[in-house]
Amino acid sequence: MDIMANEDFTTYTEVDPNSRITVIAAKVSWSLNRQESAWVYDDKGAAFFSGDFAHALTVTLSAASSGGFIMAWALTNDIDGYRTIYNAAGSGLFLTLGAPSGTDETISIFEVDGVETVYNDVYTFVGAMPHTVYLKIARDESVGTFGTLYCYIFSDAARTILLDTLSIALHTSKKDFRYIFACETWVDDGTLATTGYMEDLDLSSSVDAPTVTIQAITNIVTTTARGHGNVTDLGDANLTDYGFVLDDEAQSTPTITDSGSGKWQKYSLGAKTVIGIFADDFSGLTEGLTYAVRTYAINIYGTSYSSEVSFVAGTAGDRSFPTDPLLRVSGIKRTFFAGIDGKAVYQTQLTLGGISTAYISPISPREVPSVVTPTPLPSGQEFSQAAYETWLINNDIADIMRVFGHFPSYQDWVQRKQGGGL
Numbered sequence: 001m002d003i004m005a006n007e008d009f010t011t012y013t014e015v016d017p018n019s020r021i022t023v024i025a026a027k028v029s030w031s032l033n034r035q036e037s038a039w040v041y042d043d044k045g046a047a048f049f050s051g052d053f054a055h056a057l058t059v060t061l062s063a064a065s066s067g068g069f070i071m072a073w074a075l076t077n078d079i080d081g082y083r084t085i086y087n088a089a090g091s092g093l094f095l096t097l098g099a100p101s102g103t104d105e106t107i108s109i110f111e112v113d114g115v116e117t118v119y120n121d122v123y124t125f126v127g128a129m130p131h132t133v134y135l136k137i138a139r140d141e142s143v144g145t146f147g148t149l150y151c152y153i154f155s156d157a158a159r160t161i162l163l164d165t166l167s168i169a170l171h172t173s174k175k176d177f178r179y180i181f182a183c184e185t186w187v188d189d190g191t192l193a194t195t196g197y198m199e200d201l202d203l204s205s206s207v208d209a210p211t212v213t214i215q216a217i218t219n220i221v222t223t224t225a226r227g228h229g230n231v232t233d234l235g236d237a238n239l240t241d242y243g244f245v246l247d248d249e250a251q252s253t254p255t256i257t258d259s260g261s262g263k264w265q266k267y268s269l270g271a272k273t274v275i276g277i278f279a280d281d282f283s284g285l286t287e288g289l290t291y292a293v294r295t296y297a298i299n300i301y302g303t304s305y306s307s308e309v310s311f312v313a314g315t316a317g318d319r320s321f322p323t324d325p326l327l328r329v330s331g332i333k334r335t336f337f338a339g340i341d342g343k344a345v346y347q348t349q350l351t352l353g354g355i356s357t358a359y360i361s362p363i364s365p366r367e368v369p370s371v372v373t374p375t376p377l378p379s380g381q382e383f384s385q386a387a388y389e390t391w392l393i394n395n396d397i398a399d400i401m402r403v404f405g406h407f408p409s410y411q412d413w414v415q416r417k418q419g420g421g422l
Helices: 082-087 385-394 396-405 410-418
Strands: 014-017 020-026 027-033 039-041 053-064 069-076 091-101 104-113 118-124 131-140 148-154 162-169 177-184 193-202 211-214 218-221 224-234 241-248 265-268 276-282 290-299 300-304 309-312 328-337 343-352 357-360 364-367
Touching: 014 082, 027 177, 053 069, 053 091, 053 104, 069 082, 069 193, 082 091, 082 104, 091 131, 091 193, 104 131, 104 148, 104 162, 118 148, 118 162, 177 193, 211 290, 211 300, 224 241, 224 290, 241 276, 385 410, 396 410
Parallel strands: none
Antiparallel strands: 014 039, 020 027, 027 193, 039 177, 053 131, 053 193, 069 091, 069 177, 091 104, 104 118, 131 148, 148 162, 211 224, 218 224, 224 276, 241 265, 241 290, 290 300, 290 309, 328 343, 343 357, 343 364
16 A cells, blocks of 8 residues: 655756746646756666656646647656657656647657657546646556556546556566656747646555455355455555456466356456455356366456365365354254253254255263253153154154144153143
């Protein structure tokens, strides 16, 4: 997660021959023409901006002539205007605010890659100026041959409402940069003006994707099973989607994209704003097929997957129920009462969830706990616990339930037998 540490622009170097830039600690404001040689920059040292990075900043375009542009953020290895670096076949990464036409204001990211080569991606503002947007600019060198530059554009300071994501696949080589600019003019022969500001530049921002894990598959019965996962970290934004993906293990590792195997399934659980465990039931499985399963989680910065687990549909093995007695057993009934000769009899009746089968434990004598006083019972073999157990075994449970209205304890049976009801 972000820990804001804004740059102090009063420590930057200001080149402003016409006094058209205003610098305070967290904000650089300007009203500049394209032809001026004016900028605010800092020398961070050779190769300071190497590898991955993420910068957070806020920019506002207040006014712009048709054709007016300014660089509101840049990383370079030269101290000069954009056009000069471009003409000298230099290199750099740039964020541009401007107006290609009088009614078409834009924000763009540019890569200048030597030999006058330029690559860019553009977002067009909606409505009239002024336009204020909240940005994260990030380079991820693990994406593409030489890395990818991203610009995430938000409409709110909390950076929760994403307007667009710009991206450029970087070229030629992985480049390190020395200088950072808070504003930089175009430097050509145009007099077209641009007014605006950049503020709250944080060089220690982050654009982390979420983290998700997976547990063993349970409740494996013929064509169904149950998956279990855990979102352990949301990353730098709430989740837009999370859930499970599964596929024939013989196919490639499952992703959120349909593999075309005919066995691929995705179970989406929607948005999520807190970390925590989750589960979902799988259905329509092919009995006997080995499935590979992963959990996934998505935020605006990326998609993450768990490790992979596998199971054979319809083959319970050690991974079927009861995996958790508290979840898989309901309707527990335990009867305890005194018996003959100081012995106690107990029985347990329970229902196994998911298969609607009642299990009744065998009856056996146990020592009576000291807090229990044996209740005098009728004498004779016909009232013994053995007779009661034999009666249970020899009668259908449905018939017994119809007679008693519930499962009868030993005492229930004795009382009914004494009354001539059995």
